[in-house]
Amino acid sequence: MKVTVQDLVNKVHFHVIYSTGTALKKEITTSDIMRPGLEMSGYFNYFTPERIQLFGMKEWSYMMTQVGDERYDLLKKIMTDVTPCVIVARDLEIPDEMIAAAKKQDIVLLQSREATSRLNSILTSFLDEKLAERTTVHGVLMDIFGVGVLIQGASGIGKSETGLELVKRGHRLVADDRVDIYQRDAFTLAGEPAEILRHMIEIRGVGIIDVMTLFGAGSVKDWTDIEMAVYLENYDDNKEFDRLGNGTDCIKLGGVALQQTRIPVKTGRNVSIIIEAAVMNFRARQMGFDATKDFEDRLTNLIEKNSEE
Numbered sequence: 001m002k003v004t005v006q007d008l009v010n011k012v013h014f015h016v017i018y019s020t021g022t023a024l025k026k027e028i029t030t031s032d033i034m035r036p037g038l039e040m041s042g043y044f045n046y047f048t049p050e051r052i053q054l055f056g057m058k059e060w061s062y063m064m065t066q067v068g069d070e071r072y073d074l075l076k077k078i079m080t081d082v083t084p085c086v087i088v089a090r091d092l093e094i095p096d097e098m099i100a101a102a103k104k105q106d107i108v109l110l111q112s113r114e115a116t117s118r119l120n121s122i123l124t125s126f127l128d129e130k131l132a133e134r135t136t137v138h139g140v141l142m143d144i145f146g147v148g149v150l151i152q153g154a155s156g157i158g159k160s161e162t163g164l165e166l167v168k169r170g171h172r173l174v175a176d177d178r179v180d181i182y183q184r185d186a187f188t189l190a191g192e193p194a195e196i197l198r199h200m201i202e203i204r205g206v207g208i209i210d211v212m213t214l215f216g217a218g219s220v221k222d223w224t225d226i227e228m229a230v231y232l233e234n235y236d237d238n239k240e241f242d243r244l245g246n247g248t249d250c251i252k253l254g255g256v257a258l259q260q261t262r263i264p265v266k267t268g269r270n271v272s273i274i275i276e277a278a279v280m281n282f283r284a285r286q287m288g289f290d291a292t293k294d295f296e297d298r299l300t301n302l303i304e305k306n307s308e309e
Helices: 005-011 057-065 071-078 096-105 116-131 159-168 211-215 271-286 291-308
Strands: 015-018 052-055 085-088 108-111 135-144 147-153 172-185 188-193 200-203 207-210 224-226 228-234 249-253 256-265
Touching: 005 108, 005 116, 015 096, 052 057, 052 116, 071 096, 085 096, 096 108, 116 172, 135 159, 135 224, 135 271, 147 159, 147 188, 147 224, 147 271, 159 172, 159 200, 159 211, 159 271, 172 200, 172 224, 188 256, 207 211, 228 249, 228 271, 256 271
Parallel strands: 052 085, 085 108, 147 228, 228 256
Antiparallel strands: 015 108, 135 147, 135 172, 172 188, 188 224, 200 207, 249 256
């Protein structure tokens, strides 16, 4: 996904010291942040100019006290044609040489009141998310009781209709038909809609529905972490389906394992209510309440009691 300096300025509150339309369109290609400490002393052997250059108290203090007449020339070397932008943290004073170098190299110069470590974390988190590799899967992504649920199944099984019913029951639509997923960290998977389908759902025989227009802003969500997967499949008398809930399936998406619940679909079954129950059961298990284990314990106790008699 492409991220520009303008995207960063729109997301994070900065005081823009210098910018031009061309400089704001410059792309940010990495989430790594560079703090040019040794570079201020003239050591450029391992300098990475393609990163955002962040000046904290240490870099600023050295620049202001130890670098004299060479300050402008050093800053021009730090601000190269591939440098996205330069940020000064803690509302530190920006010297005239830095402004002059930014103008000379046509690089956006920003100032932030945030502490350096916190600002570094904010920038890295934002860029990690935006620059993460996306994978597209077919399905419906819903926020149900605060849990991100990916509903999948064969074409025509009723995924979108189920999503619409869940919206009517007070839950939120994230994406229909096409879900773009990305890994937020080693253990967390997130999903969002394709821009062209945002807030929309397709129902065969009706067409495209704008969910936010019909049901309000509270019926949609722009993204969610995916914690659970549901797979809808046609009921088959010859197939054995899990009846106790002790057969846990897992799928891997984007390198992250997700618990998957397979739900058979046939006339007379209210799939939306079943999915709600599955989600509530999932949350209960996360909190340490396992109905299947309780049932098995009761069954074991009953068997032991009967054997004693």
